Amino acid sequence: MATSNHTQMAVLGGLSIAPMTGYALREEIRDTLGHFWAESFGQIYPALTELERAGMIERVDVDGRSSKFRITAEGTSRLRELLAEPPQTAQPRDGILLRVFFGRQLGVEACRRLILDSRAQAEEQSAELNAIRENLETAADEDSPFILITVLAGIHRAQAAIAWADQALSVLDGLALRSERQKSSTEEQS
Amino acid sequence: MATSNHTQMAVLGGLSIAPMTGYALREEIRDTLGHFWAESFGQIYPALTELERAGMIERVDVDGRSSKFRITAEGTSRLRELLAEPPQTAQPRDGILLRVFFGRQLGVEACRRLILDSRAQAEEQSAELNAIRENLETAADEDSPFILITVLAGIHRAQAAIAWADQALSVLDGLALRSERQKSSTEEQS
């Protein structure tokens, strides 16, 4: 499979920060871009092969089984080219919202659980990112302000998810209350 | 291509609200789930064929070139089954954040433009969804509270995107200021 521009972008971008092996690249991407990006081995290794063939990256520190890759001058200009392309926003797909949308079929209780779970996850994420944020705010290298901005995005999103969950739960409470009243008024009629 | 569970979920879900043609289904999905879900014709038509063969949906109003589909009892129970499956959150991929992350390569000005664009989009989205929200809050049918919850999610996200953009821009301003000062102090030294 020919690798996508996006994967090339992530790979070249990673190597623009420091030379490393394919394995380390995956780890780096998972740990630092994890909250808004993902690449699997099945993408990274073919991308490395392709980029090397095109002279965008080169091997250094070849030591038998493993080798670090370094970005070349052509690679850097290719990276800048890719970054300058307009970002095509992928179609959003949110399994939780899809389930909530059809909540009448799923049932109020199951909806509540879904929302509570996603709230808990957002809390966790927010805490994690805030820890990273503190380190970044004192860092002085050239990359960290940009990294900080992406972390702030994650924090805002997590906070929004929490606020949404609370509001959603109160809507569901109102729903439960209403059906409760309906039930009792039906009983009175009978 | 065998259709995915998610597409089946969306198709069965759509038909659980009202019987309609494949074409109308696409429109409905685009217009009401649009801010968190997408399906293309290439997914919908094979899914309809498959679901019909499995007895989950059936044709009504066949009029030569077009036919409406209605969900059957088996279809409804299949839908409930699918909805109850744990939502697997797809790997997030945000092209804007990826570009900002490598902002040192992309340049501060290009970053600013990206962020401003995404802010404008979020403003638009927020306005659109707020209009929908007003209609939903007065609606009284059984589906609308759930739909309202998904709309609220979109509004919270859009607001978060706006707040993030403003914060990000102020980080970039600080960066520009700092490099400005560095330049002038270098000039003093020379």
Added chain:
DNA sequence: TTGGCCATGTAACTTGTTACATGATTAA
């Protein structure tokens, strides 16, 4: 000596988009 991590790579599969082909109906 065994299990875990580092490291590389491939193949099969799943998922989804886009472009194309076709044709009816309807409004300007």
Added chain:
DNA sequence: TTAATCATGTAACAAGTTACATGGCCAA
């Protein structure tokens, strides 16, 4: 009569995940 919209469907392509295969190194 011509363009837009409704409607259905397929084929080619693109993108990405997962599982598998392989093997060295190191610590308990």
